[in-house]
Structure formats: C-alpha cells, structure tokens
Amino acid sequence: MFLKNSNIRIAVLACLFVGAAFKVDAQKDTTYKPFSYVRVGLDLARIPVSLANKTFNAYELQIESNFRKDIWMLSEFGFGNSIASNQYVKYKSSNVFLRYGIDKTFFDKEFPGDLDNSFVGLRYGLSYVNRSEAAYAIFDPIWGNSTGLIKQKNVMAHWLELIAGFKVELRKNLFMGWTVRGKALVNPKAFELLPPPYLAGYGRGDKNTAFGYSFYLLYGFGNRFMKK
C-alpha cells in the first residue's frame, strides 16, 4: 500500500533517522532568543558548472536562522533551465524550486558566539517545472523510422532530502560550508511520460533518487549570542 512505493519508504526511514537526531533538550533555556541571527548564502558549486555547461544551469540561495540551541530552520530556493537535444529527443525545461527544512547541529559552543558546527538535516523540496513540447524520433531499420510530438506540460515535483555537512566562520559573519545530499523523488509518476533533463534543486529528472552537494558562502547578521 502506502509503503510499497520504495521512494516513500526511503523518505519515511530518513524521517525516522533524522527524527531521532532531533531529540529536543529537556531543559529549556529561557534566555534563548530564536530567530535572532540570520545567514544568507549562495551555492557557489552551481556557478562554474552552470557557466561551463551548455545543457543545464542552476542557481541557488539559502536563508537560515537559529530556532533552538542546536536547531536551525532554513529555506533554500533557486531556479534552473535544461535542454535535451540529441538524435532521439529535443525539448527544454525550466523550473523554480523551494526547499524547507531543519538542521540539527552536533557540537557545543567553544566560546560565546561560536557558530562553527557540523549538522544533519532534512529537507522537503518542491518545484514547479515547465517542460516544452518535445519532438522524438524512433529509429527502426526494418519497419521504418517514426517521429512524434509530446505535448507541453507543467508539473509539480516533490522530493525529500537527507543531508549532512558543516559550516565554518572564515571571517567575522562570513561562513562557508559543504552539504552532501541524498534525495528521493516523492512523485516520480509525474515524470513518467517525459522527465526534465535536469531539475534544478534535485538533479537528473529521469532518476527517482539522486545524490548532490552544495558549497555555500554565507553572510550572517543579527545577535550571534542568541540571548534575550
């Protein structure tokens, strides 16, 4: 039934795994001020590839803020375009995406205002995909070749991500961080007829699971001590 879909099964297991990591501290810090420090960043890893690659581009920004002592809430958003042009298919796609999620940090602060940390996290991603009309050709030396058109279609894509990474402060309020991501598409049937060549924020549109990484450069502002 519900758990027969292998992607949903992976997603549920990921939620359980991260849920265990997100055990909330029993003792509540009454002086803690949530959403007092905000970081805004850009995924640098996408830029050189997008500039060098003729078949796809993707750009991504991140905004995050402290929620609890060891939990950050964040949103990542971006856009991208891709094109497939070979002897078998010709079409384009573009998409905008948004990811919501939380990160759970591991280490205690070594000094007041210390924001270097490693983390695991969970993301829910959704994307609005616009796929153009596609032309296809099937080559058959015996019965003859056939060609056809697939109608233009707009699709919503949903996926879940399990992530891990770290962030370090290079200079005051300037951070960099790696994030590795395991992703599972929740609604792969939406792309059954023809997936986008590349889905910005996710990866290859014709794969139900994907692996990716981000390299963020972030700037932080606000009360870094996160106290009232």
Place this chain on the structure above:
Amino acid sequence: MRFLIALFCITSVFYSCQQESVCLTPQVVVTNASFAKRDTANTIRDSVLKGGRVFFGEATIYYNDIISNSAFSFPLSPNKDSIRLYVQTDTTNILPSALDTISISYTRTLAFISVACGYQTFYEIKKVSTTGNQIDSVAISNPGVTNNLSIKHLRLVFKK
C-alpha cells in the same frame, strides 16, 4: 585562486557524472518465439527447427535463416497495429503447403527509456493466428514485448 580552480574541477567532475549524454540502455525491442512439436502421445514438447526461414518486414524483404534453432526473434512494427510473417519450414521446399503465414495483432505504447535514449515502442500482443499448413497453433506465452530480451513471447507448435 587555487581554491576556485579546485572548486571548479570538483564540481565539474561531479556534475558531468550526473549527465548521461550517450545512450547506454539496449534499444532493441524484439519478439521472441520458440518452436515446439506434438509427439506421438500428442504432448507438446520443445523442439528445434532445421533448415527453415522466417520472412518479415515491410515488403517482406528481411528474413531469418533458421539453420538449427529452438527459437528466433523478429521486430514488431512501431507504425502498425498488426504484422504478418511467413514461416518456411523447409527452404528446399517452395510449395505453398510448406509455407505458413502468422498474423499478429497488438497494441503499441510509447515508453520513455532515458533522456539520452529517448523513446521506444513497447507492445502488447492481443491475437495471433496461423494458416495451419505446417504450424498447428501459435500460443502467446507472454504478451508484453519490451526491451527485456530474455522473455519468450510466442510458441509455435508444429504438426507431427
């Protein structure tokens, strides 16, 4: 500067691995048919056809020589809902009684393979009939014809 070059190299390698630009999936979609024969007790048993020939294709210009085989393969037409193939059980015998016509009706489905490979046509065999000169009957073992090449779809049962 060194950092930026390293970043560019790592991301380029990573993302180039994500892009499949060459079609690596097998694109052959064929129907596989095996031979069988009724024995003296009228039981159907797998058999081998020796010295036969199967004609198919537009204007029947293609053929498979069956020197000594237990099965043969042929493609269905992605442009039609039915085809005919002609089975000659003995290439030295050109009499009409040595030739059988097999008519196959099927439905077609466009199946997406990958961005690099595009589409293929998959089929669902609905009906098979034969003229019954040398072939007793044709059974549909598996109606779904896809790019899975290991499946046997038809079984041609020859007369005793």
